[in-house]
Amino acid sequence: MATRRITRTSTNVGLSRNQPPAKIPVMTRIPPIKRTRSTTDVNCGPEQKKRSVFGDITNKKETKKTVNGKTGIPVKPNNAKITRSKSKIPTVCPSDPVKDEPLLINLTEALDLTEKTQPVDLTKKTQPLQSSAKTQAVDLTEKTQLVESTEKTQPSIKESTESEQETSEEVIDFDSFDKEHADQPFWEAEYAKDIFIYYKKREAQFEVPDYMSRVQTDITPEMRTILMDWLVEVQTNFELHHETLYLAVKLVDMYLSKIRIKRTYLQLVGTAALFIACKFDERILPQCEDFLYVCDSAYTMEKLFEMERKMLVTVNFELGIPLSYRFLRRYCKVANIGIKTMTLGRYILELTLLEYQFCYESESLKAAGCVWLALKMENLKWNAMLTHHSGYTNEEAKAMAKKLNQMLWTPNYKPVNEIYSKYSHEVFLSVAKIPKLQMDQLEE
Structure with a gap:
């Protein structure tokens, strides 16, 4: 049901201007209602344990006092007046500085005497202060040791974080070459890796x-x-x-x-x-x-x-048949080796055709050794990409490169042969004229 609020304007509606406005009766205040505690027992069931309204709701047990021969919590009478307590709360005041001054003097004297390594006779009053000073000194030494240890460990943490950043930055995509040439059918990028794995497995057969x-x-x-x-x-x-x-x-x-x-x-x-x-x-x-x-x-x-x-x-x-020339071209392409370095490796590899001692060497190992020696002659290094695709470590390729370098210095064929003449031409970048390395230079 909707209610309506009566205002002065609403009471004057319908009256002419000459008529006086209606009077609104004044509302008298209702006296406050006194609330008294009910004497009836709410719990009408069996007898239960009586408990005051705001009794203890914790697990703490309190001793009940007897009031007028009845047990229960004492309740103040209604006519009791609240008065301010006149009892003073004892305050903890600091000791007198004048009285403590001899203690400080004795402490300074004791510290001076300990520095001079002389026996000190301290009174009973100075012993607690001396022990507290010692504990403070021990705490200071421990804090300094902790600071020094943290300063020592901080460089190691920095080095570890830097090494982690370097390793994260040095993440190599070993299939990057095949991915770049995936749209070129002549490279057979999808099957090239499997083809050379198959070639390497068949080396023992030939x-x-x-x-x-x-x-x-x-x-x-x-x-x-x-x-x-x-x-x-x-x-x-x-x-x-x-x-x-x-x-x-x-x-x-x-x-x-x-x-x-x-x-x-x-x-x-x-x-x-x-x-x-x-x-x-x-x-x-x-x-x-x-x-x-x-x-x-x-x-x-x-x-x-x-x-x-x-x-x-x-x-x-x-x-x-797996051929060393195919392996060499594959290694140079996937490692993004320059055309001059690859041509130098081809020159060294073609010279092995004239040497009988290399006809029973592994084809892939010969190619790896030629690439290693060509890189060394061009001041370059064997890298992780070559290790991944060739399957040979730096030491294994280096061992074969030593044999190849020895072949360049003491050949069993004529120094001026058809291969030397071919690779001395400008078409092959005149790589045959590149000076050879000494055997000790391979160790550098």
Whole structure:
């Protein structure tokens, strides 16, 4: 139900101007209602323990006092007046400074005497002060030790944080090269890493033993060096890929490690190996007449085809051979090595084709050693990216680089050969003319 508030304006509504306004009756105040405590018992049930209204609600037990023979909490009478207590609260005042002055004097004298390492006879009053002074001194020494320890630990904490920041900043994306070339189909970036892992697993299948002392009796390592130098010349004249040259050399070593031949057929073996390698790697391969022409027509067409068939059967038609040149190019590309350093590594690696002692070394290890030596000659270092992709540590690559550097100083071939002439040209940045390193410089 809606209520309405009566005001002076509302009472005057409907009256004319001449009529006097209506009078509002004055409201008289209602006297205050006195509240008294009820005497009836609220709890009508069985007898319960009586408890005052504002009794103790804690677990503390108080002793009840008896008032007029009844137990309970004492209640003041209604007529009791509140008066201010006249009892004074005792205050704790400090001791008299005049009386304590001898104690301070005795303390200073005691401290002076202890510094002079003289026996001091202190009174009973100075003993507590002396003990407190000692405890304060001990506390001060402990605080200074804590400060010194924290100052010592702060540099170590800073160093640890700096090392953590350096490690966080040195996080390397080992697949950065493949990600950058993911949109280029010729790089095969999606499968390149798996391909070279597969190549490295197959290296053991194509290892070449020391066949000169076990299998061959009519040819020598020097004859093999002459044959390899001639193959490099043919590859340069025909402008063949370097993969073709390395595959031909590998086929020659694999065939000679299983079949004994006479020296008169050594050039035919090299020609047939190059002929097969051209079919495998080249897009436009030379004609058969060209291969017979470079042999100075020493062999017929039928002899070339017959040697080709024998070689394919001997190697079991396995032509997907892991080659050191492929490993070297892969290492240089993923590590973002410059073209000059990579060409220098290719020069060192191609010189190993002339050395018989390197034909039975691991292909990937030879490539890693050539990259390590080329980096050293260019004042660069082996890094984590090369370790990740090659699988060889700095020490392992360094051990192979020592052998390669020894080969540069004491070669078993002519110092001026076809490889030196090729890499002395401006097309190959004249890397063959870069001065060689001394053996002790490799340790620096």
